[in-house]
Amino acid sequence: MRHVPVLLNEVLEALQLKNGSNVIDCTLGDAGHAEMILELTGPDGKLLGIDADAEAILRTKQFLYKFDKRVVFARDNFENLKQIVEENKFENVNGILMDYGWSSPQFEERGRGFSFLKTDEPLDMRYDTYLKCSHEVTNPPLTPDGKPIYGSCSAAELLYLKDFRGLEEIFRKYGEEKLSKEIVEAIIEKRKEFPIETVGDLVNVILDVYRKKLKTDKEVPWVGGLHPATKVFQALRIAVNDELGVIERVLPQALEILQSGGRLAVITFHSTEDSIVKHYFKSQNNKTIKIVTKKPIVGSDEEVKNNPRSRSAKLRVVEKI
Ligand SMILES: C[S@@+](CC[C@H](N)C(=O)[O-])C[C@H]1O[C@@H](n2cnc3c(N)ncnc32)[C@H](O)[C@@H]1O
Known part of the structure; x- marks a missing residue:
């Protein structure tokens, strides 16, 4: 289309x-x-x-x-x-x-992970997968001789590399996400077990946080007409591309x-x-x-x-x- x-x-x-x-x-x-x-x-x-x-x-x-x-x-x-x-x-x-x-x-067809509805897609979110991100990554991976590696960085990598403060700031500043602290805590717990690599991995973490907060077992607890993942997805896209x-x-x-x-x-x-x-x-x-x-x-x-x-x-x- x-x-x-x-x-x-x-x-x-x-x-x-x-x-x-x-x-x-x-x-x-x-x-x-x-x-x-x-x-x-x-x-x-x-x-x-x-x-x-x-x-x-x-x-x-x-x-x-x-x-x-x-x-x-x-x-x-x-x-x-x-x-x-x-x-x-x-x-x-x-x-x-x-x-x-x-x-x-890009949103519908290219498998970039922009949409929280496309749960099987990889969590990438770069407009161009070769684009060099110019933002800094907290605790970047190191080369064998100890130099930090910066560069092209997908949403999944960002979720893995950023610390609590870094992620919380992204969700709050770029998404005005009210449950940013709770969501980051849940991401950090989850990533100890396995990397959050697909859209579905992240959406499930966010839905769990909202269900707990709203004390509901609805599959998707909509908030003010919005899917609970809307703001986090917007925030991550802005951060990944330094928009x-x-x-x-x-x-x-x-x-x-x-x-x-x-x-x-x-x-x-x-x-x-x-x-x-x-x-x-x-x-x-x-x-x-x-x-x-x-x-x-x-x-x-x-x-x-x-x-x-x-x-x-x-x-x-x-x-x-
Ligand atoms: C809203 S679409 C533009 C639609 C276009 N005006 C049309 O009529 O089809 C935005 C486009 O900007 C590109 N884009 C976003 N950030 C960019 C950047 N920093 N540098 C170059 N292109 C970028 C995206 O890849 C996307 O294709």
């Missing part, structure tokens, strides 16, 4: 596209936004499409083949934006789009790369992401940029009805001075 782009018309309008506009899509995904951007910027405009996920890049080549040499692909983390732009000699940038998070095929860190690092690069009059459009899906974007834009307002959207743009009732993912989407747009 192809990912349905959120706030599509709003993004296209915000970027003020015309023939010859050069645009960078930092989160190519399934190229829903990219395809329409290329339609509107033809016949001369170019698009640099970046995604960390090699499978996404391969798949989008099918959707974008008709645009031929107008598209340049880069399999990379967008936190390396300046370097990617330089390496590809992608110049005169009129628009940049960022649409954070996962795409539908907040990459946003902080990419925004200044995007503003540097844009031409004067060029526009940056950013779509976020939860309040912590949105607050990083909002505060950074505020700090630059009337210095390097003009804020175009005083309040974030959200999905219409119709879009929210047809595409549940758009429920939490917020679009902020700025223009380079």
